[in-house]
Amino acid sequence: MHNFEYFNNVKFIFGKDTVTKVGELVAAQGKKVLLHYGGGSIKKSGLYDTIMKSLKESSLEVVELGGVVSNPRLSKVYEGIEVCKAEKIDFILAVGGGSVIDSAKAIAAGVHYDGDVWDLYIGEGNVESTVPLGTILTIPAAGSEVSPNTIITKEEGQLKRGFSHISLRPVFSILNPELTFTLPEYQTTCGMVDMLAHTFERYFTTVRFVEVTDRMSEGLMKSIINIAPKLIADPNNYELRAEIMWAGTIAHNGLLGTGRIEDWASHMIEHEVSGIYDIAHGAGLSIVFPAWMKYVYKNDMPRFAQWANRVFDIEINTFNLEETILKGINALERFYQSINMPIRLTDASIDIERIEEMADKATNNGAGTVGSFVELTRDDIVNIYKLAE
Amino acid sequence: MHNFEYFNNVKFIFGKDTVTKVGELVAAQGKKVLLHYGGGSIKKSGLYDTIMKSLKESSLEVVELGGVVSNPRLSKVYEGIEVCKAEKIDFILAVGGGSVIDSAKAIAAGVHYDGDVWDLYIGEGNVESTVPLGTILTIPAAGSEVSPNTIITKEEGQLKRGFSHISLRPVFSILNPELTFTLPEYQTTCGMVDMLAHTFERYFTTVRFVEVTDRMSEGLMKSIINIAPKLIADPNNYELRAEIMWAGTIAHNGLLGTGRIEDWASHMIEHEVSGIYDIAHGAGLSIVFPAWMKYVYKNDMPRFAQWANRVFDIEINTFNLEETILKGINALERFYQSINMPIRLTDASIDIERIEEMADKATNNGAGTVGSFVELTRDDIVNIYKLAE
Numbered sequence: 001m002h003n004f005e006y007f008n009n010v011k012f013i014f015g016k017d018t019v020t021k022v023g024e025l026v027a028a029q030g031k032k033v034l035l036h037y038g039g040g041s042i043k044k045s046g047l048y049d050t051i052m053k054s055l056k057e058s059s060l061e062v063v064e065l066g067g068v069v070s071n072p073r074l075s076k077v078y079e080g081i082e083v084c085k086a087e088k089i090d091f092i093l094a095v096g097g098g099s100v101i102d103s104a105k106a107i108a109a110g111v112h113y114d115g116d117v118w119d120l121y122i123g124e125g126n127v128e129s130t131v132p133l134g135t136i137l138t139i140p141a142a143g144s145e146v147s148p149n150t151i152i153t154k155e156e157g158q159l160k161r162g163f164s165h166i167s168l169r170p171v172f173s174i175l176n177p178e179l180t181f182t183l184p185e186y187q188t189t190c191g192m193v194d195m196l197a198h199t200f201e202r203y204f205t206t207v208r209f210v211e212v213t214d215r216m217s218e219g220l221m222k223s224i225i226n227i228a229p230k231l232i233a234d235p236n237n238y239e240l241r242a243e244i245m246w247a248g249t250i251a252h253n254g255l256l257g258t259g260r261i262e263d264w265a266s267h268m269i270e271h272e273v274s275g276i277y278d279i280a281h282g283a284g285l286s287i288v289f290p291a292w293m294k295y296v297y298k299n300d301m302p303r304f305a306q307w308a309n310r311v312f313d314i315e316i317n318t319f320n321l322e323e324t325i326l327k328g329i330n331a332l333e334r335f336y337q338s339i340n341m342p343i344r345l346t347d348a349s350i351d352i353e354r355i356e357e358m359a360d361k362a363t364n365n366g367a368g369t370v371g372s373f374v375e376l377t378r379d380d381i382v383n384i385y386k387l388a389e
Numbered sequence: 390m391h392n393f394e395y396f397n398n399v400k401f402i403f404g405k406d407t408v409t410k411v412g413e414l415v416a417a418q419g420k421k422v423l424l425h426y427g428g429g430s431i432k433k434s435g436l437y438d439t440i441m442k443s444l445k446e447s448s449l450e451v452v453e454l455g456g457v458v459s460n461p462r463l464s465k466v467y468e469g470i471e472v473c474k475a476e477k478i479d480f481i482l483a484v485g486g487g488s489v490i491d492s493a494k495a496i497a498a499g500v501h502y503d504g505d506v507w508d509l510y511i512g513e514g515n516v517e518s519t520v521p522l523g524t525i526l527t528i529p530a531a532g533s534e535v536s537p538n539t540i541i542t543k544e545e546g547q548l549k550r551g552f553s554h555i556s557l558r559p560v561f562s563i564l565n566p567e568l569t570f571t572l573p574e575y576q577t578t579c580g581m582v583d584m585l586a587h588t589f590e591r592y593f594t595t596v597r598f599v600e601v602t603d604r605m606s607e608g609l610m611k612s613i614i615n616i617a618p619k620l621i622a623d624p625n626n627y628e629l630r631a632e633i634m635w636a637g638t639i640a641h642n643g644l645l646g647t648g649r650i651e652d653w654a655s656h657m658i659e660h661e662v663s664g665i666y667d668i669a670h671g672a673g674l675s676i677v678f679p680a681w682m683k684y685v686y687k688n689d690m691p692r693f694a695q696w697a698n699r700v701f702d703i704e705i706n707t708f709n710l711e712e713t714i715l716k717g718i719n720a721l722e723r724f725y726q727s728i729n730m731p732i733r734l735t736d737a738s739i740d741i742e743r744i745e746e747m748a749d750k751a752t753n754n755g756a757g758t759v760g761s762f763v764e765l766t767r768d769d770i771v772n773i774y775k776l777a778e
Contacts, residue, residue, distance in 0.1 A: 001566075001631040005403025008397070013647070015392025177390075212636050213614065215608030223601045239598040242390040246648065247601050255644065257636065260405070355419040 002207055008253055009174040010146050014246065016238075016267060018176045019050050019136060022093070023058030025172050029132050030091030031060040034084055036104045037095045037172050038068045042138070045182060047168055047363075051136065063087045067317065068096065071281070072103040073105045074118060074154045081117060084131060092133040094170075097191075098142025098151075101135050101349035105168045106194035106329060107151035121152055121161040130165065135173045139242035140180060140245040141191030141282065143198055143252020145173035153275055159361070160275035175249065177241035185232055189339045190282025192228050192244060195251040197285040201264050202257040204296075210260050217256045218310040223247060225311070228339050265371025266292045269381055279348050286341040287348060291388035293329045296374045301325060345388050355385040390601055390648035397642055399535050400561040403635065405627075407565050408439050408525060411482070412447030414561050418521050419480030421450040423473055426484045426584045427457045431527070434571060440484060440525065452476045453757060457485065459672070460663055461492040463507060463543045469496035470506060473520060481522040483559075486580075487531025487540075487670075490524050494539035494557045498546050510541055510550040519554065524562045529569060529634040530580030530671065532587055532641020534562035548750070549664035564638065566630035574621055579671025581617050581633060584640040585610060586674040589654050591646040593685075593692065593762045599649050605647045607699040610734045611634060614700070617728050654760025655681045658770055661747035666725055666738050675730040676737060680777035682718045683764045734777050744774040 013021055026033055033055065042048045055062050065080050069115040083089070084107060094104035108131040110117030119125035137145045144150070148169045151162040180188070203217045224247050250256070268285035269292065297304040305321040308314040308328020317323045334341045342348040359381040362370055366378040376384070402410055415422055422444065431437045432543045454469050461570050473496060483493035497520040499506030526534045530593050533539070540551040541626035569577070590604045590765065620629040639645070659673035688692040694710040697703040697717020706712045722732045723756070731737040748770040751759055755767040763774070 001404075001628060001635070005400065005402050005409065007400040011394065015390075018392065036758040209632070212609060212612045212632050212639065215612050216605045216639075217608075219604030219606075219608040220601060223604045227600060239390060242600050242648070243598070246390070250601065250605075250644070255639070259631070302563050 001210055002261060004258050006254060006258050007166075007170065008146065010169050011171065012175060012249070014175045016176060016178055018174050019179075020054050021045065022051055022134070022136060022174060023054035023056070023060060025134060025174075026055060026060055026091055026093060027058040029134070029171055030065065032087065032089050032093045033093050034089045034107070035062050035085070035093050035095065036068065036080065036100055036107070037066045038097075038100050039066070041182075042095055045179075046172070047136075047138070047179060051093075058376050062118075063089060066343065068100045068103045070099045070152045071160065071278055072099040072106075072224075075102055076153050077106040077110060077117060077152060080104075084111045088110065089131065092131055093136070094133060095136045095138065097137070097139025098144040101144035101170070102138075102142070102150040102152060104133050104135075105144070106152050106163075107131070109150070109163070109165060109168060118154060120163045121154075127165045127167065130167045132171050133168075135170045136179075137173055137175050138179045139183060139187055140248035141189055141194040143195065145170060145175070146249045146253045149186055151271070156277045156386045160271040161380070173249075175245050177238055177239050177245045180245060181236050183235075185230075185235065185340070186280070188231065188235065188244075189228070189341055190280040191248060192224055192339070193282040193286045193336065193341055195248040196224050197266065197289055198251040199256060201267060201290060202262045203307065204263055204300075205260040206249040206373060207260045213256050213258060213260060214306070215310075218307070220247060220250060220256065221311045225335055228335070232339060261372050263371050263373040265373065265376050268362050268370040269384060272362045273345075273350065275361075276354060276358065277348070277350050279350070282350055283342050286336040286343055287345055287388050288384070290329055290333050290336075290343055291384045292362055293332070294387050295380065295384050297325050297329070299374050304328065316372070345385070352385065355382055391596055391650065391664065393647050395643060395647050395761070397535065397556075397558065397644075398689050399558050401564060402561060402636070403564045404631075405565060405567060407563050408436065408568075410444050411440055411523075411525060412443035412445070412449060412564060414523060414563075415444060415449055415482060416447040418523070418560055421452065421476065421478050422480045422482050423469065423476070423478045423496070424451050424453045424482050424484065425457065425469065425489055425496070426455045427489050428455070428488075430571075431484055434568075435523075436484070436527070436568060440482075452478060457489045457492045459488045460542045460549065461488040461495075461668055463495075463541050465492055466495040466499060466506060466541060467492075468601065473500045478520065481520055482525070483522060484525045484527065486526070486528025486576075487533040490526075490533035491531070491539040491541060492557070493522050493577045494522075494533070495541050495552075496520070497557060498539070498552070498554060507543060510543075510552045516554045516556065519556045521560050525568075526541045526562055526564050526634070527568045528572060528576055529637035530576075530583040532637055534559060534564065535616055535638045540660070547664050549660040562638075564634050566627055566634045569634060570625050572624075574624065575669070577620065577624065577633075578617070578730055579669040580637060581613055581728070582671040582675045582725065582730055584637040585613050586655065586678055587640040588645060589678060590656060591649055591651045592696065593652055593689075594649040595689070595762060596649045601739040602645050602647060602649060603695070604699075607696070609636060609639060609645065610700045614724055622729060650761050652760050652762040654762065654765050657751050658773060659760040661751050662734075662739065664750075665743060666737070666739050668739070672731050672737055675725040675732055676734055676777050677773070679718055679722050679725075680731055680773045682721070683776050684769065684773050685731075686714050688716070688763050693717065708737055729735070734774070741774065741778050744771055747774065
């Protein structure tokens with residue numbers, strides 16, 4: 001196990017009838033709140049009214065900024081920063097999924113930053129202080145409700161980049177599984193693919209002996225895979241929604257990465273796809289991950305065979321681990337297909353014309369590598385895209 | 390899943406060469422520190438010198454209070470409170486295992502409490518403010534390095550009682566697995582029994598559908614059971630020590646209890662044993678838990694059969710779950726025996742003369758019940774002690 005530090009001070013309020021606590025939670029942090037959200041769905045569902053009522057009851061001033069889209073845009077972040085400065089906002093409440101929360105974090109980081117907030121996303125600036133934020137999660141997927149991470153897309157050049165700062169962990173996150181009943185099936189499944197991917201990125205590590213987090217990660221993966229088809233068949237089942245919602249947070253709370261070297265190559269390879277083609281991140285991941293696995297499994301066959309066995313119940317052929325592994329990857333692909341997710345670029349109507357461009361962007365024109373399980377060069381990434389063709 | 394709130398803000402510094410960071414960590418919290426520890430082992434091992442050097446380098450004033458024993462005593466707590474008041478201590482550093490940390494928490498709670506600190510342990514007082522504390526863990530077992538709990542024994546009447554307050558979570562905990570190399574085998578195994586028990590207390594729940602935390606808990610249990618004999622055979626193996634040390638924290642960080650109703654009957658039944666006979670808590674637990682299981686399994690056979698199957702690889706006999714369950718409990722007993730832990734009161738040279746007295750004490754003379762998986766009366770507890778005879 002590697003040395004590590006672990007600190008995660010997000011307060012979670014989980015369950016039914018929890019949104020009404022938001023006013024009290026915000027009031028403990030500030031007086032004037034930016035309510036940040038996406039489209040009109042929170043107004044249609046009545047969630048907006050519940051939130052506003054609670055905020056008003058706690059005598060909070062509210063300024064609104066909606067309109068966040070998936071693969072959230074830098075232009076909206078700039079708008080949010082200006083609003084926060086003009087209105088002297090002292091707390092940001094993000095209501096939505098990962099896109100809204102990531103956008104809120106970008107705004108939180110940019111308000112006190114003396115320069116272009118995009119600097120932070122390209123590693124050219126430092127954050128001194130941020131505006132505190134809280135979340136009401138409506139899409140279990142990205143884990144942004146627990147993480148210190150934010151990913152933003154700059155429209156010019158279709159660049160999708162991430163940034164992380166410890167002060168960007170939400171002060172609180174309210175998770176009410178009932179809010180996810182009305183999620184379209186596609187968003188539900190994309191979310192499950194994403195949380196599974198967060199577990200993979202930590203599971204496939206070069207650190208040899210990490211049995212406790214291995215087995216706990218396998219338990220999480222198995223749960224998501226087991227619950228997914230049941231949830232699709234029964235989307236208003238509170239118990240299933242609750243398991244998946246909490247699974248999304250656990251997958252990204254950092255605990256399952258402790259003592260390990262994490263990878264994140266597949267996420268970076270995917271970001272170039274969704275950055276250009278604007279497909280859902282989850283859909284990009286179900287395409288990229290099997291291809292990445294096929295490309296790298298030979299670097300640690302015992303680990304991949306263990307995964308195939310413990311997560312997909314593939315019997316281990318001790319004479320031929322490769323057979324076991326390929327059955328495992330195949331089982332993953334069949335799982336993705338069973339929940340109607342794409343597993344090839346062509347399934348998502350993406351032609352491969354821009355593969356070279358995407359590999360260039362992922363590696364700073366070939367100057368860098370991505371990942372740590374295997375350090376992938378530009379050419380490796382081209383090969384992975386081809387495997388996903 | 391039940392509604393819950395989860396907040397755990399302990400900072401963990403895990404790994405080799407981490408003790409030297411203690412001065413800096415304490416200096417961020419206070420100026421004058423009470424160094425609280427047990428016997429002389431930290432002086433023999435050189436740990437004391439490393440700590441003192443780091444504290445002095447950060448210009449901290451240090452007052453020492455050693456002499457904490459296992460099943461930590463109220464008299465030492467009183468002594469600590471007086472020292473803290475007289476010396477105007479503003480931070481407590483606990484160096485040791487659960488006993489030392491629990492003693493430190495009792496002191497931390499008592500310094501600003503206007504009355505007898507024992508009031509808190511019998512539910513007759515409220516804590517307004519506590520002295521912040523940090524830990525350097527030397528015995529992985531109790532999970533006190535992450536929990537808000539403290540258990541103290543009042544010598545008069547041999548009463549062992551617990552108390553919990555959110556402000557008693559340590560600000561930081563330093564976990565260096567190397568510090569556990571010199572632990573006697575018995576303390577190592579008692580620790581593993583304890584962390585396993587913490588997982589059981591949360592696993593056996595009346596909440597029906599909690600698949601994610603079920604599977605993650607099973608992974609943790611399986612890891613501890615798998616690693617235990619290897620660690621006994623190879624006590625200086627860093628990797629094994631590291632897994633067990635972190636397992637102890639995870640078993641008690643609260644995550645595996647989220648959304649569940651926890652039980653804790655076995656702990657309460659055990660406390661009466663170790664309160665009177667002063668045996669190690671872990672040794673009491675390996676005696677009490679199998680007996681508790683035998684007494685209650687009929688209340689949820691599917692859950693016990695799942696546990697036997699997933700943790701001990703017992704094939705499920707779908708025609709006879711009871712057979713599967715009894716094989717599972719038997720496997721647990723064989724596991725305890727394989728690591729030289731007692732599984733019957735007689736193994737620990739405890740006669741059963743005082744069974745009735747212990748059952749009385751656990752239930753406030755029969756007025757109360759313990760546990761939630763099954764609410765056990767005084768007579769139930771007598772029966773469980775008899776099963777453990």
